Amino acid sequence: MKRKILSILLAGAMAATMLTACGGAPAAPAADAGAGEEAAAAEEEAAAPAADVASEGEHELSVYAWDANFNIPALQAAEAAYKAVDPDFTLNIITQSGSQDVEQAVTLAASAGDYSSLPDIVLFQDHYIQRFVADYPDAWQDLEDAGIDWTNLGAEKISYSTINGKHYGAPVDNGTAVFAYRTDVLEECGYTIDDVTSISWEKWLEIAREVKEKTGYAMLSMDHSGDDLPYMMLQAEGLSQWKDNTTPVLVGNDAFKSIIEVIVEGANDGTIILANSWGDYTDQTIIGNQVAGVMNGNWIIPTIEQVDENSGKWAITTLPTLEGGKEGYASNGGSSLYITANCSKPELARDFLAYTFGGGDGAIETYDAALKNGGVITCCISAGKSDVYQEGVEYFNGQAIYADIVEMGSHVPVIQQSDFHYNLRTLINTLITNVQNGADIDSEIQSAQDQIEFEIAGSTN
Amino acid sequence: MRGTGSSGFPYLLKGVISLTKKARSISAKQKRAGWLFLLVASVMIFIFSFYPMISALFMSLKTGSAANMKWADPVTFNYSRMFQDKTFMKSVGNTFLYLIIQVPIMLILAILLAQLLNNKDLKFKGFFRTCVFLPCAISLVSYALIFRSLFATQGLVNMIPTNLHLIDENINWLGQTGTARFVIIFALVWRWTGYNMVFFLAGLQNIEYSVYEAAKIDGATGWKTFWYITVPLLRPVIIMTFIMSINGTLQLFDESVNLTNGGPANTTITMSHYIYNNAFGVGVANFGYASAMSFFVLILVAILAAINLKVGDTRD
Amino acid sequence: MTEKKNRSVVQRRLIPSYIFLALFSLFSVFPLFWMVTAATNNTVDVARGKIWFGTEAAVNFKNLLAAAVAQGSGATLGSFMGNSFLYATAQTILCVFICSLAGYGFELYHDKGKDTLFAILLMAMMIPGVATMIPLFGMMSKLHFLNKVWGFILPAVSTPFMIMMFRQNSRNFPVDILEAARIDGLSEFAIFFYMYMPVMKATYAAAAVITFMNAWNAYLWPRVVLTDSSAQTMPILIANMSNGYTVDYGMLMMGVLFCSVPTMVIFFILQKQFAEGITGAVK
Secondary structure, eight states: OHHHHHHHHHHHHHHHHHHHHHHHTTSTTHHHHHHHHHHHHHHHHHHSOOSOOSOOSTTEEEEEEEOTTTHHHHHHHHHHHHTTTOTTOEEEEEEESSHHHHHHHHHHHHHHTOGGGSOSEEEEEHHHHHHHHHHOGGGEEOOGGGOOOGGGBOHHHHHHHEETTEEOEEEOOOOBEEEEEEHHHHHHTTOOGGGGSSOBHHHHHHHHHHHHHHHOOBSEEEEGGGOOHHHHHHHHTTOOSEETTTEEOOTTOHHHHHHHHHHHHHHHHTSEEEESSHHIIIIIIIITTOBSEEEEEGGGHHHHTTOGGGTTOEEEEOBOBSSOSSOBOOBOOOEEEEEETTOSOHHHHHHHHHHTTTSSTTHHHHHHHHHHHHOOOOOBTTGGGSHHHHSOBGGGTTBOHHHHHHHHHTTOOOOOOOTTHHHHHHHHHHHHHHHHTTOOHHHHHHHHHHHHHHHHHHHHO | OTTSGGGGGGGHHHHHHHHTSOOOOOOHHHHHHHHHHHHHHHHHHIIIIIHHHHHHHHHTTEESOTTSOEEOSSTTHHHHHHHHOHHHHHHHHHHHHHHHHHHHHHHHHHHHHHHHHTOTTOSSHHHHHHHHHGGGGSOHHHHHHHHHHHTSTTSHHHHHHHHTTSOSSOOOGGGSHHHHHHHHHHHHHHHHHHHHHHHHHHHHHTSOHHHHHHHHHTTOOHHHHIIIIIHHHTHHHHHHHHHHHHHHHHTOOHHIIIIITTOSTTSSOOHHHHHHIIIIISSSOOHHHHHHHHHHHHHHHHHHHHHHHHHHTTTO | OHHHHHHHHHHHHTHHHHHHHHHHHHHHHHHHHHHHHHTTSOHHHHHTTOOSOOSOHHHHHHHHHHHHHTTSTTOOHHHHHHHHHHHHHHHHHHHHHHHHHHHHHHHHTOOHHHHHHHHHHHGGGGSOHHHHHHHHHHHHHHTTOTTSHHHHHHHHHSOHHHHHHHHHHHTTSOHHHHHHHHHTTOOHHHHIIIIIHHHTHHHHHHHHHHHHHHHHHOOHHHHHHOOSGGGOOHHHHHHHHTOSSSOOHHHHHHHHHHHHHHHHHHHHHHHHHHHHHHHHHTO
């Protein structure tokens, strides 16, 4: 009953609209009523905003982006910063449900042969941009004349958005991977953060088992629907799943096999939780307080910080490696901003990007605010030197984690990438599941290799 | 996508039957008027369904990126490719699994509910009917979110048995093949049983009450009446809902995407989900291949519908 | 006395039916009930499966309003709801009108040619949506119908399902009325407007409920054709909010509630006519 009352209250007005609509149609003078409704609909439609998401005003730019708690605060920060140059400047941020929406929009526009459905700027996932620039060269406008000092930006990050030697993207975030640990849990087992730095994965598993036994905490978790662990672990070795961009190297890749074995062993021990979905990964394992360690792109930090009672108990460090004895550096996730062919004000767009995310005069203001409001960490070296970055973070027991992350970012090795990164990721995910269920690792690696070759062949025929 | 515009296909049966109906004599002027009545609707279906379908057919013979597609070499490349594609074959298997398990459960429940609700002595009929139908009013995006939350590892479904100490460890419903498939089937039954029930209920209301009275006099019990009178008389509706469900299940999309994202290890992915992934989902757009697989689905639907009509039509 | 006794015997025999129906009703309604309680809880409680009402409804609502505004382009919760209403209403009116014309034409003027055409139109139901989406987008883009009500509704305004439904129901339309009206000199279209439409009220109601629900709940096509936040609908808002590095489930469920209530209310209001209309369709 409560629901019924509520529903009637909430939607009473709307229902009334509907009633007149339905009642009107079958009644005797229905033709007129119907036509009237149609006309009303048409009128309302005319009043609706223009079809074009490209901006109209001279001081306005439109941008597609996703994630209201991360990328969008960064864009808002940039908008505010750029007002120092152009007080009338407005940035129309159009939210998408995720990176795939932007990819879909570009693909559809390309298929229609008409880019006028695109906004001025799009936020685009790093792993896909190479392919999208190669496939749809007419869809983009480069950033060559924007006056950005590219050496001031993280080399690994920039490697994604540089295509045929031309710079296309302005980086928003820094995907540098961190390994965050609960120091209080480690202490309970007699370890410090230094004991888990520069260690081998073998040693790590040993400690993880001990932690699991003594405290019940798992040492790590990962979203198993989009498993990023193997990629990051390989990058920490300076290695890749790829050769020459389109040739997968899984079979005979000893490091890859060892990494899969580590993950499967951890999953079987219960020291690594493989969550079903992104939501389970963040909500159940991290916020749900099931893990003593989190390894991912640094953008995961705001998620860790959601649990108030664990404030002061976390610390971050680098990744373990297979051999141990050195620090592992990797990156994961992240995106950059690109100007589309539909932008009629490329000068304004370039200047805006250069001034803010590109490390120009507004970079410090932009990134300081982006960090505060969205936890977005820059890959821009000069912006990373601001005071805000040097401050100790209470949640991490006073560690100046942001400065540390910018520093780590400068060590991330540039590795071979592929347009088929996510296709392969899906297959590796299947591989891990099957091995975990008892399948033979070598034959699973072989079938993953076969399948990815099959997929590549299908789209390059 | 499931059960939306496409759900009426079943009436094909009726269309076929009506072909045999004797035509009334009508004047030429009326004949013209008749064509005018169906002009707008027909033209729109040609423009917005058949024209894109033909475009898609051409596209299925091409490869390359969306902006510059070229004829495949050989032109049947995409078609022969799908049979070597292990993931696609897995998605075909998954879809048929849903079809074989979920559709009969749902339809039997729907008939049973309709039969119970058709009893003239039953009270609170309207209340029960509303409750059972209500799940169809909710959007697919919403209901997938609700079920995902309910079946999360620490979600409500796990809380109840854990609190009663029936299980020690929370069940990872969506993380294991068997349970994930169960959740999808469970969700489908929840969402669509009421929808089918409405059609059965309507069918039952068209059966004259005197038929039952006669059966009662002949001493038929409840179950006997059901099997020997209700089911045969409902046959046209059963065929209709069956084809509707086949069509809906073969095009199943939202549940696979939003509940399990096809996982674990693609063991719950459906054909439409995989097609979508090839067109938009996972990075590299392959419209040609996606279109080819769509035509495979279309042919499957047509074959199954034809079989169904053939099997169901023996009486006539 | 005996009648009363009989009645109680009948009711006693129906006890298993009541139990089964009550259980199934509970099964059907429970997730919806939980949707309502979840909308009043915070994200942690929702994630941990809290079953009862909480006190966060106002906060969730406020966050939902903010989240809608954060979609950009001047969108608000009102614009998402309003767009959903505009598109669903426009689609319902046009679809019901066009398809009833066709259903009437196919049934009451049927001849060999029209029956063949009808059989051909039915094939349109078997086409998977994903396949036609790509060419349709190109079409809408060329027509400049992106982000417009036309772009949303045109592909769904004429559906074989609705034509069928009206065609089936038209069999119940008494031919005598038709003949009498013709003798009175009414034109063919006047007969449709003044005779047929009023008689077929229940069919229109059933068709309107189904069309409205489909239009309101549509996601895949709207996602493609509505690229600007200010032109988008409730299901898109919900999908946008459900993705991201951190998701507020309480707020999300509030959004789900807003998205679900209108269709439920419409069903509540029209359910009697709806049932009648469907009954006519399966005759």
